[in-house]
Amino acid sequence: MAEGKKERKSNSEESVKLFVGQVPKHMTEAQLLAMFQEFALVDEVNIIKDKATRASRGCCFVICPSRQEADKAVNACHNKKTLPGASSPLQVKYADGELERLEHKLFVGMLPKNVSEAEVSALFTKYGTIKDLQILRGSQQTSKGCAFLKYETKEQALAALEAINGKYKMEGSSVPLVVKWADTEKERQARKALKAQSQASNAPNNDSQHPSLFGALPMGYVPQYNGYGYQAPGTYGPMQYPLSPMQNQPGFHNMIPTVNQGNALRGITPDLAPRSYAMPPASYVGSAYPAVPGLQHPMAYAGGIMSHRPLSGSPGSVQHAVVSSNSSTSSGTSKSTGGQIEGPPGANLFIYHIPQEFGDQELANAFQAFGRVLSTKVFVDKATGVSKCFGFVSYDSPEDAQSAISMMNGCQLGGKKLKVQLKRDNKQNKPY
């Protein structure tokens, strides 16, 4: 089966995918291709677009024919060039999972705690050249009973995987080794987030669970996803070792319960969804006024909060009043929260010391009294989904932003005093 040269492009074995951030949304794939080709061989550029609007999301993939070419592109461009219209330099790196794939990296589990690198190496070297091997260890150098291992080629790694996984018991061990492809960084993060989430929802008073977490969760991912992947299906053959030993693995315990938890969260709190907490559509910023149906003048509402609950009073009450204002019906006008809509200059606020439990929605609720809120964004840790306690609020007029500053800056919300100021402006004025 000779492979024609024309098919090299689709040779996923050798080619390398790079992720590129800080790409101005107006740039075309052809323009980007031309630019990257100045530095390296590039087969293809794919702009990453919003699924719904098809608008650029400000980043793209670049496919290079080899790792060498990919590295050339990274070295020449990463943090080195700022495209016209971008506020910071290009971010060029291997796309998620590329490194793991290219390194033919395996995870080895169920190692006896007392085996050494040398013993593992002796076993695995039968299947190929080991480029890297590392047993995971805890604080006192105690083995965690697993290791990462890199082979020179995919074929070698696959041979080892198929020969050893579930079949080979190390001396003195009653259970066979587990060998699987190492998780990607993304998978690790997904697991972290799930774990953090499950802990959060096990906590008492979980009625006030972050709404933002629901939307952020990779729930669609859950059913197939299985902790350490010990039950990995199909690709490498069915599991041929007994399941029971896995129950001793920390990862195992997090696996099934977590999945159930996802269902439980939806199941046991049927009132959650109607209150728009669970999986809201991307448009709820403009929808919270109705909490006080007759209220038209924003200041009246703000004044109400401030005067009935002076700053010296209980902070919790303030927060509660604001949050609960949204748990009602929604009304028409919708601007997306997610899609970083910026207002005109002077109408965008940077907010710090946002209460931990606030998501985009709560932030919008707290700030919509002062004008039409175009968008809000609370930043969350990518891995854990935990709020970083800062974010943005955009209005459509600078006057609204000013009144928000005067009313909300220093306002005690949750435990701390909000810091409300104009957002820094990177791009002074846009060129056409």
Next chain:
DNA sequence: TCATATT
């Protein structure tokens, strides 16, 4: 502590 985005 200032919009970082993985089809």
